[in-house]
Amino acid sequence: MTGYAFASWDRTGAAASLTDFDDLQRTTPVRGTIAASASVNARPERPVPVHLYGPGDVRALDPRQIVRVYPLPGTPDAETTKFPMVEFDRTDLPWLFTPLAPVSGGALRPWLALVCVPARLASPRREPGRPLPVLRVSGAELPDPDRLHLWAHVQTLVGHEQDPRARVSRLLAPRRLLPHTDYLACLVPAFEAGRRAGHGETGGDLAHAWSADTDADLPVYHSWTFSTGEAGDFETLADRLQCRPIAGAGRRPMDISRPRAQDPGPGPVVQQVESALIAPDLGPRDAWPVDAHSTQWQSALAGSLEGAHGDDGEDDPEVAPPLYGRFHALAAKAVPGSTGWLDALNLDPRWRVAAGLGTRSVQREQEQLMASAWTQLADVQAANRFVDLARLARLVGTRLHERHVQPLTTDEFLHLAAPLRTRTLFGTATLASGVHASVLPTAMATTTFRRAIRPLGLLSRRVALVTRQQNPDAAEVPFANTLTTMAATGTGLSVTPRSPDGTVAFAVAPERVVSADRLPAVLAALGTSTATTPAWKTLAAQAARHAELRDLTTAELSAAPPLAPTTLDAVFRLGSVREIAVPAQFLADTRITPQDTLAFPSGRIAPTGLLTASDGTPTGTLKGMWSGHWDPLSAGGGWKGETRAPSATATAAPAPGGACSPECGTRRSRTGSTAAGDWS
Template sequence: MTDPAGSYRFLAWSRQGLAAAIPTHNAPPADDAAVRLPVTLTVAKGQSGTEDITRTVRLYGPGDVVGLDTSQIIRREPRPGTTDFEPNYFPLVEFDAPELPWLLSPQPGGDRLRPWLALVVLRRQVTQIVADPCRPLPSLRLTAGDARDELPDLTESWAWAHAQITGGAVTPQQALDGRSPELTLSRLVCPRRLQPHTAYVACLVPVYRAGVQAGLGQPVTASAELAWPPPGGWQDATGTIELPVYDHWEFTTAEAGDFEALVRRLRPRPVGADVGAMPVDIAAAGPDFADLALTEPTVLPFEGALTSPDLPARQWPPGVQLPVAQRLEDLIEAPPGVDLTVLRPPIYGAYQAATPDALPETGRPWLRELNLDPGWRAAAALGARVVQDNQEQLMASAWEQAGELERANSLLRQAQLARATAAAVRDKHLDGLPPDAAVRVTAPVHSRVRLTPDGSPPGPDARHTLRASVKASVFPSAALSAPFRRAIRPAGPLGRRLPGSAQDATAELATGLSRGRLRVPIRPPRGGADFDEVGDRVGGQNRPRMLHLRETVPHGGGWRKIAGDDPDAGGFYVGGDPNPPPPPPATDPTDGAGDIERPPAPLAAEAAERAAGLLPVDDRWQIDEPGRRGDRLRGINNRFQAAAEFLLQHLPATVETLAAAGPELSLPAVASAMVDAGGQLEPDTSVAREVVALVPAAPPTGDPLRPRAAAPRFPQPMSGPLSAVDRQMMLPGIDGIADDSVAVLVGNARFIEAYMTGLNHELSRELLWRGLPTDPGATFADRFWDVRGNPDQAGGPPSQLSPIGSWTADLGDNATAVGGPGMLVLMIRGRLLLRYPHTVVYAAKAVPKIDANGAPVPGPDGSPIPTPGPLQRYPQFRGTIDPDVTYLGFDLTVEAARGGDGDLGWFFVIQEQPTAPRFGLDEPPGPSPTTPNSWSDLDWSHVSPAGSTVTHAAVAGPLAATPTTLPVLSGRALPTATWGADAAQMAAITYQRPMRVAIHARTALPNP
């Protein structure tokens, strides 16, 4: 049997293995209630011969069971310990194995296969569960008379056990052969008619007497006899009946009425003008108003938070409003020269409006309307009453929040110190630094600021830091490292060798590096090479460094000049003078230190003397020391030159073109963006940027690091405390609304604004009285409706009131999301939502009903019949008013919900939460026909004869006298089921499907 929704398929029974092979003509079980089957096995004998061997196989039966693995039980309904089970539902137990209830049954297969165990439910007061350590199982005991009344008829146990397959993706055979075990289960149902407010015990017990004997530890002598009634029947039974228990649990029922019964009681009933406001006589307001001579009665309507859509506009009696308002203004304002310590009526909202002593004539019309109207002053007084009734809890929360605020203020004071210290450091050490020095000094924070190589901030989506920008530029990152900074400091190893000012030299070096060039401003040793510039860019072109080096170094001055350019000053030229001076004339040798007399000699001899390092001086040969030094230096120079040329010739060859260089680094722009006023290191912004995210939000103006004033927040909805003070103030006239009613209301924004203003005003007074340092003009509570559970508020409930100090409109036009014409409130009065608080309630846009051919179904007047469509809206807020009123707010206008001019309006849908399958029979709502129109209309009156007091639904009854076949669901011709045909059809008949009711809004609204 298939569920019409296609979710479940019911099978009358399921067997696997040899048990499925028990033939219908099998011999009766033996005295141990076990089935014996002849089994023939063909055995190969030799190469070609075979032999049939027949043996009798004994299957396990109910007499072999002394326990049940409770891990097979996957669900007990109701759950153990339940105290509010609906009495019209049947208790049940589910097993993981789909064949378990029939696994050990000795009965042959057929339409009505009896299980080997059953679920019985007995009243707790007549049942005793006994555990005997000498027995395999505990047992239940009850008198024979109670057993006759409490136990079901075992001959019909086949009807209350079935298997289930979930979904329709696989065939029953595929689901039952183990391919999809998660889709199958088996179920035992107890068809007991439960009584309200009664405690019960549910027990799994054997169906066969052999199982009883095995469970009680007795010799198994029974065959296929049922466990009860005892031999001879109930009429002769006396004493105590004892049954072994495989599993048991307890539960208690609630009052009568399930979801279907309760939701069917609801009726849409429009509320009139008497709901939402109550008359208040202000004629006898007190001695302060006695001289006004108000005629009695002087009735003024007092409106609540919820009102009828049909409520008339609020009207003052003629000639009353102006004198009452003037007298109230005289009472609450303090005239000049009056002692301010005299107790006067409060000006509600005075702290928030910053007008503690007077009502402004212009600019804040809501303040005058609130304080000069007795009705709205009463609403504000209700807010003050709520604070007074809950002051201890509210103040405890305020002090707890103040403790958190003190920790935040401590952090802010530390941030102020950090800001001042950072400003002093910047003024002393960073202001006036050259760009290159500023960039080097700030290198440790480059990874925490975002700048491009040209010093501009990156785009909103760019995440590159200044460190990354430096790496991407031609400027080497190592030039910002600590070792490099130490090397080029004025007293460092490199700074001491820099020509001129060290600051200018390092600036020139940094500037060259930022452009991709290397300028080393170091004084070369006397005669050394001066490497002016070595870099990638030579002559405006990209040339390899080594190629440029090989072309440039041999032409350096150091290759040509060793001592000096002036030979007269003792200098000489590398490689000798190409035009040496003639030798001096020969003279006579003279005596003297270091002089050698040189005799006349031919010219060749003189040349030999010169070659020997002698120099003629005053006709004497002296040792040529400068020449010798020159020779040695020439040798050193020549060898160095040869080694350098050899090195350059054997250096590895390099490519002629280089990879594209990165952008240049603008040192002045980067330094300015870092250390100038308003730059990345500006203490006023950098410190605040890191701290303000960790503390409560700062005022829009002023120092962001100023310690915060304590402004406790109370995010709880304040509609609940109002209902606790007086339910009539939440919904005046609530007592006149009939039970089991559905009506449409609207939120009263003027009342809510007045109430929340009075509440915040009293909070300001109480916080000042308790000595909590706070801003009395703050809006401490800004939520009236309870929006918890709203799927649109996953990020947290929003504020429903803007800060009261910013209100400038009339009363009722300042707050948002609290009421008004754009917010419709559905009210449900009855026990339905109290019993089922998780009921789904939503609004569905009405669409025309379509027949099987896709054409609209016309109503009696020819217009389309509306039905709920796919467009849905869920409640914005939800609340309750004791004892049995639930209200839900929708983002709908009354006109849109009603519909008209071709618009079909909206439905309100009340839907039961889907659960696991449940089975049962409805309680008769009244006189019922003998035969229902469909099985969905079946109730207890159709099962048992009128006036009978049956305890269990019997298959053999009025519906079985003549087999009754009906549609499973009302309004659908198919599928059908027959009462008592098999367990699958009985499951489909008693299956309780989730209920949904749709009520059109116009039926719950007053006529326009």
């Protein structure tokens, strides 16, 4: 059941902090004041009074704040028993500009009021210099200004206090309406300051805007007209009813000793048949006699009612008494002695009289009643048709799905659903979200990819042609299982990272093969630290000790297998050094110029920095072509090589100190590689 709560006033915002209490007689202040303080740049706070708008600041009222008026504008037959009223959207609007606070448990005067006067006495008119229409009427036609707070309240729907749509504020006009009279309802200010502000003037206080013994001129914020009809309402008509005693009204005796001429009745029994209205002083009616004869008669009646006998195919069947309510109760017979409504209705003659009268009324008005029933059934038929169409759509959709969708493979189904991937649910998320979270690339679930690999597309026909030439037993349709195969891999298009082809790794210290000016950059690229011994240094030391165990000749050095590249790559990688991270062919095509520089295949020239001796011994200069392999394994040994002069070739032992002369043959160098050329 809907419940309403009412309040005498409502305050929100800054107005709820006002401290000047309303005793219903105060005429000041015109504006409300709130004590506040402010601090700027962390300086001490200073009091800053805040002034709120009052009734003297209102020049007009927004009509959108009015959500309902009664009676409606232009009503020709308004009831005379109800007060005119106006409702506002804001619950605090009637008290919004009242510059006072209510006493605890007390009242608060509204700043505007609703007045209602006969239209023949006054009408709001525009006057020069005044922004609002002016209502000029005798103060005796207006409500008592001391009681205006009693005609304003707030209504709230119980259980929906926090819903602004369930709360309204309301003003009533305390005017008793007369029948067949034209009235004018107006919203006017209640304080003198508001009256002057509505006229475009200044000044005034919280005194009443009018008095009963003088004429009033009030600015009108909003107005409408209506007319009343006949005096009274349903309550008035009910009051006109007069009670007149009627002896024995509401009951009539009925002899049921022989209900039918051919059948004996329940005996000399007289029962009282009641009507819908009975006298209040009548006692309870006589009960149905309970004896063997009455029980036997009810049993005979139950057996003779319509529906108790089946259709025996006779051409002239017996017309039996009707079984009232059989279609409503879905029953074919009445049971004697039962207390159900169907049994009591058909086996008690008193109730059968009322049922017969009702049946006669229905038969008399059956055409109109059936027309009304078909009218009411129209919506039911429309609803049933909608349900039938929905069932047909579901059946057709199921058959289409079984015939065209279920036979599809996973790839074909994904391509079919690609246009709807963002709107098709795949579990708890959309199909697009599921593809994005899987190993499949998102682009493979788009219509662009489906169009590119369609069976009759250009790409599929070319691939099928090439495939059939290479393998006649290949599938007829290319890319048929591309998505399924890729999803089964678990990695999609991702590959295992590996070292690029041509990466060069060294097993010797960088300072042995890199010049001093480039060494810090190489160490920084390798991320080495001087605090701990890197793994590549340990491996290089092992290789050096292994090389010192024997003095290798050129043939033996060439035949010795190099260290496994994978072992070197695992501990020392110079992928960030441009001159080192190059293919083997790049190193083979690199030349040493007579100026002791390296000439790379790209045309760039750089100092060697690789033949610098660490012991200060003079080194030779290579003139000619370099040949052999670069395999620096020993940190302490030299290198062996041979020279080939233009005119003759000689072989000699190394000179003391490692210096070479033009006639030198085999030389021991610090690189361990074989070279041929002219030396000086």
